[in-house]
Amino acid sequence: MLTRRILLLATLIGATPLVSGASALPVDGGDPLNVVTTIPDLADIVREVGGDEVKVRCVAKGRENLHSVRLRPSHLVMTARADLFVQVGLALEHGWVPGLLESARNSKIMRDGPLNVGTGWPKLVEIPVTLDRRAGVDIHPLGNPHINMHPDFGSFAGRKIRDRLKAMRPEQAGKFDKNLTAYEKRIAAHRKRWAEAAKLLKGRKVVQYHKEFSYLCGANGILMVGALEPQPGVPPTPGHLAQITKGMRELGVTVILHGPWTPGRVAEDAAKRAGAKAVELPVMTQRNGGTWLGFMDRLHEGLLGAWDLELEEREDQD
């Protein structure tokens, strides 16, 4: 019995290197760095900055609630093989990234830590005074983490990513600098259009379903008069909906913004009661071929469309 037990244990434990060896992790400095990002926005920016020095994969697809992305086996595999894991941070992904990193048990990532591009973001809003579940479910101690919708995000994240890539591949520092410079030039071209949009949008009022458009609205001078969620992460209650739709009528709010993951029916019902329009906007870049610049363009077009506004004919920016 003892022999059989030890034999079985030894067989299973001995199989470890064999199974692991079938998927050796890349360590060669000449290979592209394996980078995993939480959201497609970051994947796009890493590609822009890293160029052919990086191979990027992303977890979120582009329509999920960023606080609760569903993980799949491939996410575990890609994270286990990653040289660098990039997230927004600021507790945006804290519902699923810690579990992913702990399950993946990638010593490289655990040692160096993920790159949190949101660290040091200078324009945080909605920072809680106290940390208490009575204030809601999606409580972010550092402030609203949906910074990927702010026009500064591309450049801010790009610089963070460049610095980390330079630390990992010092011999390619010049290439990363050059890539970032080129990317920021393109960002600047898009920003001219966003600034034109902001002039039209300034002073308009919206209600959000979930407070995920605060940076987008703030950057465009749009007044956010409330949210359908009574507290962040808490589904709307009938009483709160009645109160907020009444307030919308009184204040003349004609637009409710909501993301793809929020119940559109609730937003549409509320909009109907308030004599307003429910407008679905993306909350991140789409994973398959989407770019952060394209995403920001879509956001601004969506905002303009909400009030039937249009910019003058645009030049091709990409």
Add this chain to the structure above:
Amino acid sequence: MPASIPQPLAVLTLASLLGPPAIAVQGNQPDLIPQAEPDTAPLAKPQEEDYPGTELPMNLNPTPDQARAPIGLLRSPGMPRIYWGQTTRFTSAFNPAFGIAVDGSFNWADNGSDEDGFAFDLGVAELTGQGAISPNWWGNFALETDSEEVELTEAALFYSGLADRTSIRAGRFFLDFGKQMQIHVHDLSTPQRPAVLREYLGTEVPGTGFQFDHWAPIGETTAFRFSTAVFGDQESHGHGFLFDDHDESHGPEVEPFVDDRRDFSELIFTARATAMTDVGEESMLQLGASLRAVPDFGFEGGTNDTGDTLSTDGLNQSVYGLDLTYGWNSDDGTRSWTFGGEYLYADGDLNAEVVGDGTPGASLDLLSGSAQGWFAFAEHAWDQQNSVGLMVSSLEKLEEALPRETESTLYWSHYPTEFMRVRVAGIHFDREGAEDGQALMLQLTGYIGAHGHPYNW
């Protein structure tokens, strides 16, 4: 060490109670966020600093004031090493995360016994703590009570510094068998543990031992994991709401036991191998096989005419399991379908019944041989707050003649927030040679603070 001069105890006690200064106390942004001017200017000053792995803008270095402590600041010869180093720093910045879970129900049951009717049950109140000890070590504990007894169901240390994707754990932790047995009952998506698992393994099965765990990628979309564990003991206990799995008509309850010390070959052994893979863009499939072998144990229960407890030992039992789970999620993550099931086969000395309890000829009648059973479930979540499911479990009861029992559970779970669950369930069971039973339950579960158990996929 000049800094080690003791301070007045009262002041220090107060200081330790007050703890470190609050973090993140900054200006709040109300609902109405006026923006005087559109903020689309290019980033004025690049942020060059980066602090990988941490975001909290707090000072983790205790100031001299915070570091004051009434004991242990000077280690004299012979004193424990633990009083010498950083373990005596009384800042709360490194404290583990604590959580409380409360799970209870108002229910009605009719199973043909004297205990039919309505009841309020505290399923469990649980206190958990967890935290990192060092970059490679982690620990947790869980204390549970059903208001009658308090049990330490988890107290384990985990080490992950061996190699990538490998961990070991030692201490008290739940059996890694199938998809379910690692999971506490109050965390299950079903109202109670499937009947076949309750019968063949136990409602909850913590054990004291050692476990090795490793996973490996296969290709780009498949992960394979296995674990092997050795336990000195495993106790089956439960906070089941509705049905007592012990049938009094078969005499006094008989409990399994193991000796405190025995040969290594007689320790309890478990193993599990499982693989999960992506199926398309929105689905995944998981397969698993599990084993628990108990090579040396005994049963005890009932008494003879002199009041001595009846017992038998030198028994062995093995339980094998095969599980399959399929999950689908919509691309926005709000809707899902989950289908799963598990087949169990038990072999060896399965149970014992007391014959002639309290009489001179009292004995334990051993049930040996094999038995099998299964459970299957389907669950659909149509939004982030609501899901409905059906679970059916059918098994050969570990009683004489192995009567077949089938238990069906239909349940609706509502999550007002992710820290709360309200569940309504209807349960029906059908057993050969006995009255059918049914129950209704309204279950309420709340999680206060950080709720965490070291579940593995």
